[in-house]
Amino acid sequence: MNLGGRHGAALRGEVVKALGERGLREALASGVLEQVFRGVLIHSADSLKLGTRAHAALLAVDESAVLSGPTALALHGLSAAEGLPVHITVPYSSGVRSKAGLVVHHQDFEPSDVTEIDDLRVFELDLSLAESLCGKDSRTAFACLDEALHDLSPKRAQALRQAVFVRLSGRRDRRGVHRARMLAHLATGKADSPPESFLRLVVVEAGFPVPEAQFEIRTIDGRSLYRLDLAWPAVRIGLEYDGFAAHEDRAEYDAERDARMAGRGWIMIRASAADLRDPTRLLAELRQAFERRSGSAKTRAGNANMRTGRAKTREEG
Structure with missing residues (x-):
């Protein structure tokens, strides 16, 4: 059975018209269909598809709802965003509340704030980015930007960066705006x-340049x-991220490259996914590298002062 066009979500009444009450009960009992939100059905095989879940969420609310937050960013094609659970925004006047699988935000917005992606109502990219940069998971929002x-x-x-700044300037809720502007500059x-x-x-954020x-x-x-x-060329420190595949397949090449970079006077540091979860080791190694550079600079300055002092002594003699 084709449910709800391209995304495969439909209201219960529509399914009853197609299958009848008995057919619907059989489809639910066999696991072919499932009810994700009250009165909204999808094919069980599509339960993890973002488009299907997003369509179901819009059907579960009303026409005032718009897909927003990380769901909107994912629908805009940004892989850093986790689209599920589905996030929607409704006007302040709406009485809709969050439930399992659905995060509801309340905010007034204009028709011009909304676009359509694959027939789904979604906040425009610049608004989605600005809202997310001010939210709890601003790190992911930064990666999305x-x-x-x-x-x-x-x-x-x-133009996109400027549009994000305009959105931030116009926010009624000023919480998180200062940090969001910093992140927008940093991207x-x-x-x-x-x-x-x-x-x-x-x-x-750890305080390094x-x-x-x-x-x-x-x-x-x-x-x-x-x-x-990443690099700090003035002090010749480089930082490389090793994904799992890179670590397994390119370890020998990376080691050889790091050796060549050391020959050019660079300190090379490598980070892994584990360092993103707990950056303690990484930041300590990076701090040591900067301290080494600082010590080298002081030594060079001291040697230069000694040479200058000896030259002055000879002149005075």
Whole structure:
């Protein structure tokens, strides 16, 4: 049976018209269909599909509901966002409340704030980003902004960033706005994956200088040699994120590259998914690297002062 067009969700009454009460009971008893929200049915095989769940959520509320938050970001194609459970926003006047599998937000909005993606009512990308940057999971929202900027031309990327700033300036609820503006400034669109965005945010929030993303190491004649995920070129410290596949398949290559970078005077540090969950080890190693650089700089300055002092002594003699 085809439920609800392209997304496969339908109101109970529509299913009864197609199957009859007995047919509906049999479909539910056999597990072919399931009721995800009161009065809304889907095929059990589609229960984990975002589009199906999102459509079901809209049917469970009314036409005033709009998909928002991480659900909207996921529907906009941003892989860093977890679309489930479904998030929707309804006007303040609505009495709808959150329930299992459905997170309800209350906020007044304009028709111009809403777009359609695959026939689903969704908040516009800039509004979805601004709202999420002010929310509890601003780290994921930051990765989503980085991802959204990634494939845009500089002009379009600047336009999106500016649109996010405008949304933040117009928020009635000012909670989280200051941090959201900082995150919007920090996003570069250069990260190749959400974990790289998470990593950049971790080191900045730990108090380290803002690193350069996707920093190119070039040969004397200008050829691109390596590209570092994050780097502090002034002190020659590089930071690379190793996903599981990279760690398993490229360990030998990465070790050789790190050795070559050490020969060029760089300190290379590697981070893993475990470091994103608990960055204690990573931050300690990074702190040691900066202390080494600071010590080297002091030593060079001291040597220079000694040479200057000896030169003055000879002149006075």
